[in-house]
Amino acid sequence: MFQKMELRLSGSGGQGVILAAIILADAAIEQGINAIQTQSYGPEARGGSSKAEVIISKDEIKFPKVTNCDILLCLTQNSYDKYIASLNKNGILVVDESVNVNMNESYKIYKLPILDTAQNKIGTHMVANIVSVGTLYALIGEDVISKDVMIRSITNRVPPVTVDKNIYAFEEGIKLIRG
């Protein structure tokens, strides 16, 4: 039974991990469960490291930051190196295939072509964050947030002219996990 899940999304500035986190939190609220989204960022609008967090929970969320990371997303080597230590022993790591990962760990590892799917399948690296949302959603599960709600949340939060592309990206993200 789902009670609470803490996610940390990391990458480099401009990859849109903050928006990805907002979309997940938005969908959770729409679903009627609690969610909180925070971020930390540096002075760079592009480049540098970017980290966003989402906690979704059936109960009231008190401390707003992730303390017990259930799912960690790393789109870059830098972010992996920086945040891997924060992942739960029994947690789930989602990384882009370009990241070198220590595979001998207790947590579950999904090494996926996230950036490649965005660039070569959808046609723009800009949607890597929404491919990521698809992968994370597949791990969170349809029993927690319905797919309709997710798609509505994406539609509301991305630029109107890019909605179709982003929904495509979302679906492809789900496929990366479910095959």
Add this chain to the structure above:
Amino acid sequence: MSNNNGYKLVQGNEACVEGALAAGMRFYAGYPITPSTEIAEISAQKLPQIGGKFIQMEDELASMAAIIGGSLAGLKSMTATSGPGFSLMQENIGYAALAEIPCVIVNVQRGGPSTGMPTSPAQGDIMQAKWGTHGDHPSISLTPNSVQETYEYTIKAFNIAEKYRTPVVLLMDETVGHMREKLKIKDSSEIEVINRKKPTCEPKDYVAYRPDEDMVPQMASFGEGYRYHVTGLTHDETGFPTNNNDVSGKLVQRIVDKVEKNIDDITYYEEYRMEDAEIVIVAFGGVSRAAKSAIDDMREKNIKVGMFRPITIWPFLEKQINDVAQKAKEIYVAEMNLGQYFLEVDRVAGKKCPVKKINKINGELITPNEITYAVTGGAIND
């Protein structure tokens, strides 16, 4: 189908603007500064759509001056900033206090001193909010700890400013300003909105700074036919400058008293698991959320711990802290500074029980584990 029960995912800074608009804000003047900038951006977007006005001024001195001017011309006015800008606003905050001009100043605190850590949370402006401007003056600061509270207490900040004709500071921190969580926007019928008292007398009979029984004078807007004088010099009831020592002393006493003697009316706080608490954590803003988590953890280990959370940071809730100290065996003041609020808590509670500090100033929110560790000496930390 949406099950959101009317809740939306909203950022703290956005909730601040929503609250301000609900309270009747129609003029915003500000200067961009992280982590408060969204408040300016959203105000710029929303105000003209309801016939209100937004202006980006040349600096924070001008922003503070402009909202005083806007308020005098009859519009509820607000500015938002962070530490460096808050420093620049101080002179004119004192002006608003002495000239009794209602306005709201939002400070989304970031790491300091100086330019400090622009994108990181801190609570280093606690004493500045009280004593930042020179001279004795009333100080009111409210400190929300969630997105919903940011909305609610922005409304209250306007109401208090209007009721008592004084500047009110909404003291946020980066954690609360930048986080997104659920917010329920209220229907206007559910919101209490207080407006400044207007004179009803003939203009020739208007004595601009003659207080009513509640110590607050009636306020005409410029352009309404009551031609009067406003100055930052100490003044008599007519509003004109005076060097009369008796009159000057009484004026400053009155503007302080009108707030201090009505403290019950502006007292907001939360008690969490305090029923049988022997150990009390005093925390506010973002840190109070860590304290709540820590208290839950410690309660599971049968430690009798609770939290007293002042939402009204200034004036200091002396009566309530005194009550807490009567029952507590130990008080911890947890804050993202080196012990500013501690000084006040210790002043009031220190003779009754030990008061200790939990501080962090590295740009990160204090964590529940850190609070638990401090309180238990590491005894229950895993």
Add this chain to the structure above:
Amino acid sequence: MTNTNCNEMTQKYYRVDRMPHIWCPGCGHGTLMNTVVRAIDKVGLNKDDVVVVSGIGCSSRAPGYMDFNTLHTTHGRALAFATGIKMANPKLHVIVIMGDGDSSAIGGNHLIHAARRNIDITTIVFNNNIYGMTGGQFSPTTPYGDFATTAPFGNIDKAFDLCSLAQGAGATYVGRGTAYHAPLMQKLIEKGLENKGFSFIEGLSLCPTYYGRKNKKGNAFKMHSYFKDNCVDIKVVEKNPEKGENKILIGEFYNSPKTEYTEGYQVIIDKFQK
């Protein structure tokens, strides 16, 4: 001049119960204040719709004597307060009176930005080349080489030309008069009030108490005479440039209306208000 007679003017526009004023004998500020009042009368503004805002200094005491909505603010910030007033209620006629230090030292930033926005504020600077209220320190308009209590060995700062500064920053009406050339000063203020935009009128004043004494300029009569003998209207100089040599230019320097700020904002409201 068709102004009402002197006594009527006084009763109508001054807070006579606030007199006597605090200015020294011979000070030029009273004359300049009077040109402001006469211009308001001439243009025919309703007293209830006029707001007079000032900063801090000798000049800034003027609004206290004037029977309008009056606001005596903090040092240098008069234009920022005035901007808030004008934005909140564009129907008000907002006049700002500042001193030289007030407007161009501590308040210099607000001056250039108010001018840049072309917000409809008529700004009048009483320029006496000195900080009088604090006892005679040099200001940004104290001439090079002159003496002041903080320039005991002569001033090495270069002086601002306030009118050029305002014009360069975007003021749409700019002129200079003096306390001696009161009718010209009044006329410039009238035209400034009529300009829908940021108007800047410099009024050369005189401070016999500090600037005059420190620099051996003689009594107030001599200082007035100096203006009489050394100021030339720009119209004269335009025809005969040699008449402007080593003289102080006065008159209307610039008059070129552009979109006013609060009108510009109203366009946004009209377009986007729901």
